[in-house]
Amino acid sequence: MNRTTIALWLTLSALCSGAALAGPREDQLARYATAAMQANPAFTAFSAMRGQALFQQKFSGGKPDTPACTSCHASSPRSAGRSPVGKAIEPMALSVTPTRYTDPAKVEKWFKRNCTEVIGRECSAQEKGDWLSYMFGQ
Amino acid sequence: MNIPFRAIATSLGALVFSGLLYGYAQAGGGHYYAPVSDTVVQEECGSCHMAFAPSMLPARSWQRMMGGLDQHFGDNASLDAATAARVGSYLANHAADAPGQPYRAKLVRNLPDSAAPLRITELPGWVNKHRKVSAREWADPAVRSKSNCGACHTAAARGYYED
Numbered sequence: 502m503n504r505t506t507i508a509l510w511l512t513l514s515a516l517c518s519g520a521a522l523a524g525p526r527e528d529q530l531a532r533y534a535t536a537a538m539q540a541n542p543a544f545t546a547f548s549a550m551r552g553q554a555l556f557q558q559k560f561s562g563g564k565p566d567t568p569a570c571t572s573c574h575a576s577s578p579r580s581a582g583r584s585p586v587g588k589a590i591e592p593m594a595l596s597v598t599p600t601r602y603t604d605p606a607k608v609e610k611w612f613k614r615n616c617t618e619v620i621g622r623e624c625s626a627q628e629k630g631d632w633l634s635y636m637f638g639q
Numbered sequence: 640m641n642i643p644f645r646a647i648a649t650s651l652g653a654l655v656f657s658g659l660l661y662g663y664a665q666a667g668g669g670h671y672y673a674p675v676s677d678t679v680v681q682e683e684c685g686s687c688h689m690a691f692a693p694s695m696l697p698a699r700s701w702q703r704m705m706g707g708l709d710q711h712f713g714d715n716a717s718l719d720a721a722t723a724a725r726v727g728s729y730l731a732n733h734a735a736d737a738p739g740q741p742y743r744a745k746l747v748r749n750l751p752d753s754a755a756p757l758r759i760t761e762l763p764g765w766v767n768k769h770r771k772v773s774a775r776e777w778a779d780p781a782v783r784s785k786s787n788c789g790a791c792h793t794a795a796a797r798g799y800y801e802d
Contacts, residue, residue, distance in 0.1 A: 564713075583783070584686075584687045584688065585687075585783075585784070586687065586688045586783060586784040586786045586787055587781075587782065587783030587784050587786075587787035587790060588686075588687060588688050588689060588787065614715065614716075617715070618714070618715075
């Protein structure tokens with residue numbers, strides 16, 4: 502299979518995943534898949550397990566008071582988190598907060614902001630797709 | 640016909656007075672700070688902390704705030720230009736000293752005209768109002784920070800800040 506075929510297949514599988522018709526979530530995931538493959542030809546598919554590992558991993562490159570996603574989002578995606586100043590953050594799991602991830606610009610904005618604060622750099626397309634895959638399945 | 644001017648004037652006066660009183664009482668007797676009504680401002684300013692009422696700071700403070708979003712109390716809270724313009728003008732138009740504010744909010748009453756503070760919790764009026772709050776209460780895990788108004792003021796999201 503050449504790369505275009507793989508991209509098509511990935512887009513299709515992203516579009517067809519789940520019972521729902523393609524919506525903004527699936528479209529965004531498909532765009533991340535295309536970008537992930539452009540960055541790494543060996544990329545095949547997103548992994549919710551890698552997403553979970555990313556969600557729980559402690560980093561040292563970002564701000565010391567927020568070393569992980571779980572610093573503000575609760576250790577379980579199904580629980581509510583708290584911002585550093587104490588404001589409640591709705592659970593990240595799609596099953597618990599079904600209104601999430603429908604605005605691609607908002608998703609991008611928070612990946613950019615939070616990856617920079619936690620990891621000290623922006624997240625790659627693959628990391629974003631893995632992370633979202635984990636949350637969509639939770 | 641004998642028109643009772645005095646009686647009419649007295650009733651009208653009473654009506655106006657009770658109307659003013661009612662308005663003040665509705666406004667929480669000086670403890671009311673209208674919550675943000677703009678959805679974009681609510682979203683952009685209310686994700687990490689509550690979207691603070693613009694009438695808690697003068698317009699010059701909000702201008703300073705919007706000019707330094709890349710270093711917003713230690714966070715980079717930068718916005719794109721269009722969003723920043725919308726947020727900035729909303730805050731300025733509803734600031735403590737914006738035209739049309741019914742009365743000068745207690746929080747900024749003793750603030751010198753030259754001062755443009757960024758922290759609501761450092762306003763003389765704020766410090767004075769919270770002087771009796773003990774260190775133990777501030778340390779409560781449900782409070783976490785002085786910017787978490789709703790932890791104690793349970794109606795803060797609706798604009799009411801009674802004790």
